Every structure is written in C-alpha cells, then in structure tokens.
Amino acid sequence: MLNTLRDITQAVASAGDLDxxxxxxxxxxxTAIATECCSIYILDKDELVLSATDGLxxxxxxxxxxxxxxxxxxxxxxREEAINLADARxxxxxxxxxxxxxxxYRAFLAVPIIYQKQLLGVIVVQxxxxxxxxxxxxxxxxxxxxxxxxxxxxxxxxxxxxxxxKQILFQGTPASNGIAIAHALVLGGEISLQQPNRKAADIxxxxxxxxxxxxxxxxxxxxxxxxxxxxxxxxxxxxxxxxTLLLDDSSLGGEYIREVEQxxxxxxxxxxxxxxxxxxxxxxxxxxxKERASDIRDLGQKVLRQLIEPDRLVLDSDxxxxxxxxxxxxxxxxxxxxxKLAGIVTELGGVNSHAAILARALGLPALxxxxxxxxxxxxxxxxxxxxxxxxxxxxxxxxxxxxxxxLLNAEKALQRQYMQEVHLPAQTLDGERVxxxxxxxxxxxxxxxxxxxxxxxxxYRTEIPFMLQQRFxxxxxxxxxxxxxxxxxxxxxxxxxxxxxxxDKPLPYFPIKEDNPFLGWRGIRMSLDHPxxxxxxxxAMLQANGNSEQLKILLPMVSNIEEIDHALEYFEQAYQELxxxxxxxxxxPQFGVMLEVPALLYQLDEVAKRxxxxxxxxxxxxxxxxxxxxxNPRVSSLFDxxxxxxxxxxxxxxxxxxxxxxxxxxxxxxxxxxxxxxxxSAMGYRELSMNQGALAKxxxxxxxxxxxxxxxxxxxxLNMRCGADVRELLRDYLGEKGLAAILN
Numbered sequence: 147m148l149n150t151l152r153d154i155t156q157a158v159a160s161a162g163d164l165d166x167x168x169x170x171x172x173x174x175x176x177t178a179i180a181t182e183c184c185s186i187y188i189l190d191k192d193e194l195v196l197s198a199t200d201g202l203x204x205x206x207x208x209x210x211x212x213x214x215x216x217x218x219x220x221x222x223x224x225r226e227e228a229i230n231l232a233d234a235r236x237x238x239x240x241x242x243x244x245x246x247x248x249x250x251y252r253a254f255l256a257v258p259i260i261y262q263k264q265l266l267g268v269i270v271v272q273x274x275x276x277x278x279x280x281x282x283x284x285x286x287x288x289x290x291x292x293x294x295x296x297x298x299x300x301x302x303x304x305x306x307x308x309x310x311x312k313q314i315l316f317q318g319t320p321a322s323n324g325i326a327i328a329h330a331l332v333l334g335g336e337i338s339l340q341q342p343n344r345k346a347a348d349i350x351x352x353x354x355x356x357x358x359x360x361x362x363x364x365x366x367x368x369x370x371x372x373x374x375x376x377x378x379x380x381x382x383x384x385x386x387x388x389x390t391l392l393l394d395d396s397s398l399g400g401e402y403i404r405e406v407e408q409x410x411x412x413x414x415x416x417x418x419x420x421x422x423x424x425x426x427x428x429x430x431x432x433x434x435x436k437e438r439a440s441d442i443r444d445l446g447q448k449v450l451r452q453l454i455e456p457d458r459l460v461l462d463s464d465x466x467x468x469x470x471x472x473x474x475x476x477x478x479x480x481x482x483x484x485x486k487l488a489g490i491v492t493e494l495g496g497v498n499s500h501a502a503i504l505a506r507a508l509g510l511p512a513l514x515x516x517x518x519x520x521x522x523x524x525x526x527x528x529x530x531x532x533x534x535x536x537x538x539x540x541x542x543x544x545x546x547x548x549x550x551x552x553l554l555n556a557e558k559a560l561q562r563q564y565m566q567e568v569h570l571p572a573q574t575l576d577g578e579r580v581x582x583x584x585x586x587x588x589x590x591x592x593x594x595x596x597x598x599x600x601x602x603x604x605x606y607r608t609e610i611p612f613m614l615q616q617r618f619x620x621x622x623x624x625x626x627x628x629x630x631x632x633x634x635x636x637x638x639x640x641x642x643x644x645x646x647x648x649x650d651k652p653l654p655y656f657p658i659k660e661d662n663p664f665l666g667w668r669g670i671r672m673s674l675d676h677p678x679x680x681x682x683x684x685x686a687m688l689q690a691n692g693n694s695e696q697l698k699i700l701l702p703m704v705s706n707i708e709e710i711d712h713a714l715e716y717f718e719q720a721y722q723e724l725x726x727x728x729x730x731x732x733x734x735p736q737f738g739v740m741l742e743v744p745a746l747l748y749q750l751d752e753v754a755k756r757x758x759x760x761x762x763x764x765x766x767x768x769x770x771x772x773x774x775x776x777x778n779p780r781v782s783s784l785f786d787x788x789x790x791x792x793x794x795x796x797x798x799x800x801x802x803x804x805x806x807x808x809x810x811x812x813x814x815x816x817x818x819x820x821x822x823x824x825x826x827s828a829m830g831y832r833e834l835s836m837n838q839g840a841l842a843k844x845x846x847x848x849x850x851x852x853x854x855x856x857x858x859x860x861x862x863x864l865n866m867r868c869g870a871d872v873r874e875l876l877r878d879y880l881g882e883k884g885l886a887a888i889l890n
Contacts, residue, residue: 151286154171154178154290155297163301164188164301165197165198167298168186168188171184171186171198171269173200175271176271178286179271179279179283179287181253181271181273182272183200183251184201184269184270184272185200185201185270186198186199187212187268187270188266189223189267192213192214193211193212193213194212194213194214194219194223195210196208196210196246199246201272202247202248203246205245206243206247210246212243217240217241217243218234218240218241218256221239226265228255228256228257228288229256230254230255230278230279230284231254231255231278232252232253233253234251234253234272248272251272251273252273252274252275252277253272253273253275253276253279254270254271255270255271255272255279255283255284256268256269257269257288257291258291259291259295259298260291260292260295261295261298264299266298266299266302267298269287269290269291271287296518299517299518300517300518300521300522313540313543313546314540315538315539315540316522316540318491318513318514318537318538319513319782320513320533320534321490321505321514322505322512323533323839324510324531324533325511325530325531325533325550325554325557326466326468326488326510326531326533327531327547327550327551327554328465328466328468328488328489328529328531329467329468329528330467330468330491330524330525330527330529330540331468331469331470332470332520332524339416339417339420339446339447339450340421341413341416341450343410343417343418345409345410345411345414346410349407349409352406352410352412353403353407353412355412356406356415356416356449356453358452359412360399360402360449360452362452363448363452367389368390389444389445392441392445393449398420398445401419402419412453413450413454416449417446417450420443424443427439427442465486466485466487466488467488468489468490468491468529469491470491470519470524470525471491471492471493472492472493472520473492473493489511489512489533490505490513491516491519492514492515493517493520511532511534513531513533513536513537522540527541528540528541529542530546530550553890557890560888561842561843564842564843564846565842567849568599568845569598570849572844572845572848572849573849574848574849574851575849575850575851575852576852576853578832578853580832581601581833582601582834583605583833583834584600584602584603584604584835585603585836585837586605586606586631586838587606587609587611588610589627589631592631597634597635597838600638601638601639603640604641604761604811604835604836605641605835606640606641606643607646608642608643608644608645609643609645609646611624613647618679620682621685622686624683624686624687624690625689628691631690632690632691632697635696638696639695639696639697640697640698641698641738641761641811642698642699643700643740644683644699644700644701644702645672645679645680646702646703647669647672664775668702668703669701669702669704670701670703670709670713671703674713674716681719684699684716684720684721685720687699687735688724688735689728689729689732691735693732693733695733695735697733697735698737698738699717699738700738700739700761701713701737701738701740702763703743703766704739704746705743705746706745706746707753707756710756717737721734736758737756738758738759738760738761739753739757739760740761740763741760741761741762741810742763742765742766742770744771747798751802751806753806754803754806758809759809759811760799760803760808760810760811761810761813761835762796762799762813763814764787764796764812764817764822767792767795767814768786769785771789771792772784772785772789772791772792786869787814787822787869788821788869788873789868790863790864790867792869793825793860796826796831797860800829800830800831801830804830809833811831811835812831812833812835813835817844818836818839818841818844819840820843820847820888821873824856824859824876825856825876827853827856828857828860829860847885847888850885859875862875863875877889
C-alpha cells in the first residue's frame with residue numbers, strides 16, 4: 147500500500163498540468179481500490195466542478211457543477227470530513243445529476259482534499275453493489291488526499307496563471323517589508339548543473355564559447371566586488387573574490403578548458419567538472435572542505451547561465467523586475483543593479499537567509515516560502531509584491547495595479563514626511579522619551595541618513611560578517627570590521643551580539659545538521675564549546691572599542707546561569723590579557739544577555755548579579771513561547787507576537803528587570819512595528835531596536851501619541867482573546883488619531 151501511495155503521489159507531482167494530473171489520478175485510484183468509478187471535483191470559487199472521472203460520463207467533465215450545499219459531494223466539502231455510505235441513495239443529501247450517468251452506483255466513499263485549512267476539492271469512489279467501503283480503503287483514500295494536497299494546489303495555481311487575464315494570489319513569509327509592482331523574472335529554477343554529455347562538433351568554437359562565458363562571469367563578479375567595496379561591505383566583497391579566484395586557469399577555470407579540449411561541449415565540460423569535484427568534496431570528512439562543494443556548484447551554475455541564457459540578465463534599464471527564484475544566493479541577488487531590481491520572491495529560504503539579509507540592507511521588499519511559485523508559469527507576467535502582507539499577486543487587474551501605484555506614491559510621500567523628523571527625539575506628547583536604536587549586520591546599513599538619526603546600534607549581528615565569509619574570519623579581520631562599525635556610529639553606543647549561528651543561520655563552512663536546529667546547538671552553546679573562536683571574537687571587539695565607552699557585549703540564546711558564568715570567565719581572560727599585553731587603558735564594556743529562552747525569566751534575580759542588561763529577542767521568544775517555527779510555511783500563521791500570552795510575558799520581564807536593577811531593551815521585529823512599539827513603550831520599555839527602514843516611521847509615531855492613552859490600551863490588550871483582537875484594538879486607536887496610514 148505504501149508503494150502504491152508513493153507511486154500515485156510521484157506521478158501526479160510530475161504531471162505537466164492540472165488536467166493531466168487529475169486524469170491520471172482517477173485511473174490510478176480506481177485501479178488501487180479495485181472499484182468501478184473514481185471522480186474528482188475541484189473547488190472553483192464557491193462551486194465544486196467535476197474535473198476528472200473514470201466511470202461517469204466523460205462529457206460531464208467541466209459541466210457538472212454544484213454548490214457545497216448540494217449533494218453528498220457538497221456535504222463532504224461542507225463538513226471537511228470523509229463520508230462512507232453503503233447506499234448513497236438512502237441519504238437525505240443525495241442528489242442525482244443525470245448528465246453524469248451515475249444512476250447505477252450505490253456504494254459511495256468521498257474524502258476532502260485540504261491544504262493548510264483550505265479546501266481544494268473532493269475525491270469520490272463509487273460502486274454499483276451496495277456495500278460499505280472498508281476501513282482500510284477509507285484510510286488509504288484519506289492518506290492519499292493529504293499527500294496530494296500540495297501538488298494539487300500547485301497545479302491548480304499553475305492552471306490559474308496560464309492566461310494573463312486572471313489574477314492569482316500566492317502567500318509567503320515576509321522577509322523584508324515593502325510593496326513593488328513590476329514584471330516577474332524567473333531565474334534559478336530552470337538551469338540544472340546536470341547537463342547531458344554532448345561531444346563538441348568543433349572544439350575551437352566550444353573553447354571560444356567557454357572563454358566568453360567565463361569572461362562575462364569574471365566581469366560580473368568584478369563589478370560586484372567594486373560596487374560593494376565602494377559601499378564598504380567587505381563581508382560581501384569576500385564572497386565575490388573567492389568565486390573569482392576559482393575561475394583562474396590554475397583552478398576550476400583550467401579544468402573547464404581541459405575538459406573541452408578532451409572533446410566535450412562547453413556545457414558538458416562545466417557540468418562534468420563541477421559534478422566531479424562536488425562528489426569528491428562531499429565525500430571528505432572535513433566539514434569546511436565538504437561545504438566548499440556549494441562554491442563549486444554556485445560557480446558552475448553562473449557559467450552555465452552565461453552559456454545557456456547569456457542575455458537573461460540584460461534588462462531594460464527603465465523596467466525594474468521582481469526576481470522569482472528557488473533560493474536566491476547573495477551573488478545572484480547582487481548581480482542586479484539596484485535600479486533594476488524591484489523585489490525578491492523565493493520558494494525556499496527563511497527570514498534570515500542571505501537573500502533576506504541583503505534585501506533588508508538594500509531596502510528591497512522580499513517574500514520567502516512562496517510554495518509552487520516556480521511551477522506556475524509567471525515569468526514576464528505583471529505582478530504586485532506586497533511583502534508587508536506576505537502576498538504576491540500575479541496578473542492583477544488594471545484596477546488593482548492602479549490602487550497599488552497610488553498606495554506606493556502615498557507611501558513614498560509618507561516616508562518623506564517621516565524623514566523630516568528623524569533627527570528629532572522620539573518623545574510622546576506627554577513628555578515620555580523612548581530611545582530608538584537600529585539593528586544592523588552589513589556596514590552599508592550604518593552609512594545612511596536613517597542610521598544617523600538613531601540613538602545607537604541596539605543589535606549588531608556579528609554572525610552576518612561570518613556568514614558572508616568562506617572561512618572563520620581572523621582576529622585582525624574582525625577588528626577591522628568592528629572598528630568600522632564604531633567609526634560609522636560616531637560615539638553612540640553599539641550592542642554587539644556574539645556569534646549567533648545555528649537554527650536558520652548556518653555558516654556555509656561550518657555546517658550544523660540537526661533534527662531540531664532551533665532547539666539545538668546554537669548561539670552561546672556553540673561559542674562555549676569552541677572557546678578558541680569565542681576568545682578571538684571577544685578580543686577583536688575589545689580592541690576595536692579601545693578606550694571608548696561605545697561597546698556593549700550581548701550573549702545570545704542563554705538558557706541557564708552556568709552559561710553566563712563560563713562566558714564571563716572567558717571575557718575576563720581576554721580582557722586581562724589585552725590590558726596586560728596590548729592596552730593598559732582598555733575600557734571594560736557592559737555585558738548583557740538575550741532573553742529569548744523563556745525559562746531565563748524565572749532566574750533574572752541571579753542574572754542581575756552577573757550582567758548589566760537584558761535584551762529581549764522577541765522573534766525567538768515568541769516562537770519558543772508558542773511552539774511555532776516562524777520559517778515553516780505550514781505553521782507560520784500561528785506565529786503571533788501580539789498573542790496576549792506573549793504580551794503578558796514581555797510585561798513581566800520588564801517588571802522583574804526593574805525590580806532587580808537590570809537594564810532592558812527589545813531588539814526583535816516587534817520593536818519596529820507601529821503596534822508593537824506602542825505596546826512595548828506602554829509597558830515601560832524605553833529602548834527599542836529595529837531595522838533601519840522602520841526607524842523614521844516609529845519616531846514619527848511616538849511624537850504623536852500620549853503615553854497615558856497607550857497604557858490604557860495596554861490594559862485592554864492584555865485581557866483580549868487573541869492577537870487579532872489586539873491588532874484591531876491598535877488599528878482603531880491609530881484610526882482615531884488620524885494615523886491609520888502608518889500601519890501600511
């Protein structure tokens with residue numbers, strides 16, 4: 147039975163279109179259950195449409211339609227549960243459709259096809275003799291429907307976007323907020339590293355093609371290096387430099403040439419060399435060497451793209467595009483001049499993927515986890531990307547495009563309005579000052595007018611320079627990066643978080659494979675297990691800070707007091723060594739911990755004896771409190787920082803920190819959301835750190851509200867039923883204040 151399930155599922159998933167898949171499905175189900183009739187009804191708006199059958203009148207396909215309030219098929223859809231009847235005619239909801247020629251059938255078994263709470267259709271099997279289908283047959287059909295749901299949804303969406311005249315909506319996870327309107331450019335899903343082995347008709351011609359492709363690839367990488375070098379993003383430059391070196395004749399570039407000289411076409415040569423080295427590297431024990439296979443794959447695909455579709459990235463300068471790809475790596479994203487890239491949509495990747503990080507740094511709207519988008523034929527179609535709401539609209543109507551263009555113009559006007567006050571203090575109408583900081587990881591995020599308006603850096607993610615390297619950065623390399631951070635921030639405080647990798651933030655050269663990475667070896671746990679790396683990072687931070695008072699050091703993912711004690715021992719060791727050997731006047735920075743593991747709240751009395759401050763990571767804290775992986779599209783809708791339980795926890799954390807004399811701030815996404823900033827400040831939080839794109843908006847908002855009114859709202863929010871009610875409460879309040887547009 148398991149083999150049958152697998153075979154049917156694989157066959158449907160590989161079908162070219164929805165109609166072919168459904169025709170195949172009814173035949174295979176009929177054979178598997180050994181019944182006389184199998185039919186599938188697909189939900190189209192509010193109607194169930196007979197879409198495929200093996201046993202009913204073929205001419206009825208597409209013509210038999212019913213609402214979910216009609217017939218037994220409608221009842222299955224209405225109840226969203228299976229119905230198994232020995233004689234369907236005896237049921238009060240039985241309805242005969244003469245055009246389907248189903249008079250002879252008595253036995254009836256139907257199950258719904260449901261994907262993420264959304265009804266897609268109904269599978270029905272029927273038999274002439276009156277008999278109850280067995281529990282095994284019912285279980286088989288229910289299992290099959292569950293397994294097929296994703297494939298059917300994808301094929302249904304693909305069918306919906308074949309014509310330009312019909313609008314279709316995709317959902318995803320917001321990685322970088324914003325709105326964009328442009329044509330889609332689909333990349334990355336159609337070029338495989340596995341190319342056919344084809345002999346060269348003319349070796350000289352193939353060598354010329356290869357040389358041209360490699361030269362173009364080298365020029366692209368060189369241009370990118372120069373671009374990001376000018377923007378002082380040495381972390382990103384290191385990626386392009388490493389790939390460029392691989393193109394040398396003494397490296398992979400020479401291997402490509404030799405493969406062509408042996409008689410293979412340029413495409414086959416790239417494929418053969420790349421796959422050969424990838425296999426060799428992946429078979430090695432050393433994790434760093436094993437992970438270098440990703441560089442070889444990345445480079446091979448880039449050169450192949452120059453061979454197979456060299457003009458794909460040659461875009462009209464006046465027509466920006468929205469990039470749609472499986473998983474955008476940093477170099478693919480950076481290949482587009484900023485003026486030509488309006489937004490990013492990926493099937494895979496999380497909110498902390500390389501593409502998402504760079505998208506936020508560049509101020510681009512980005513959506514991740516948009517399932518089945520590559521299979522939906524949206525290339526060159528007009529799309530509207532509303533990353534703020536997690537939506538991608540394909541072939542929108544003229545009216546929808548017009549509405550979003552108006553929204554974009556209004557948003558730009560509002561942003562200009564916000565920026566006029568960004569240098570003024572975030573102080574409420576009744577005199578309460580809230581300090582606004584920015585979260586950063588790329589140096590380019592600090593060199594802007596927005597960053598100048600911040601009170602400092604509330605979270606510097608040191609893992610991002612690590613993630614953009616091909617190896618662990620040395621002490622001197624880290625000193626250089628951290629020194630630039632302090633220089634750009636110009637005397638204001640900088641909270642530097644020690645290396646926080648694992649979970650959704652792996653290092654390419656230090657892979658961590660775990661069944662449950664968010665509860666695994668990450669953050670301070672990894673640092674303490676590798677003191678040689680931890681000490682180097684602490685030493686680099688201290689030396690970059692020198693005699694100034696800018697630096698504050700923050701430990702991530704702390705779950706117990708022992709971790710703090712061990713970290714402080716290493717910190718003291720590094721500090722005393724540097725004070726003795728390098729700088730006798732070395733400043734001793736404040737030390738803090740992230741509050742993201744819920745249990746730490748109940749040991750804040752002990753925490754206060756050891757550190758100076760606490761920074762609440764609302765993202766991880768929320769997913770741990772609610773047991774929801776925010777990067778998992780199947781459950782991400784349950785991730786809600788406005789859940790009353792989360793709000794009560796945040797209020798308790800503040801009160802306990804005040805009781806024990808601990809400084810406290812919030813550095814998660816919630817701090818940069820208008821509703822979140824209002825609730826947090828009402829609780830008493832006076833330090834909020836956010837992505838720089840939110841800074842001007844939050845500053846503008848805080849200068850137009852009263853703290854006493856916010857505190858009254860907070861009391862209502864804490865006693866509400868769910869996060870949706872809390873957001874509605876804040877929406878109504880902002881509407882009354884004439885500030886509703888700030889939520890867009």
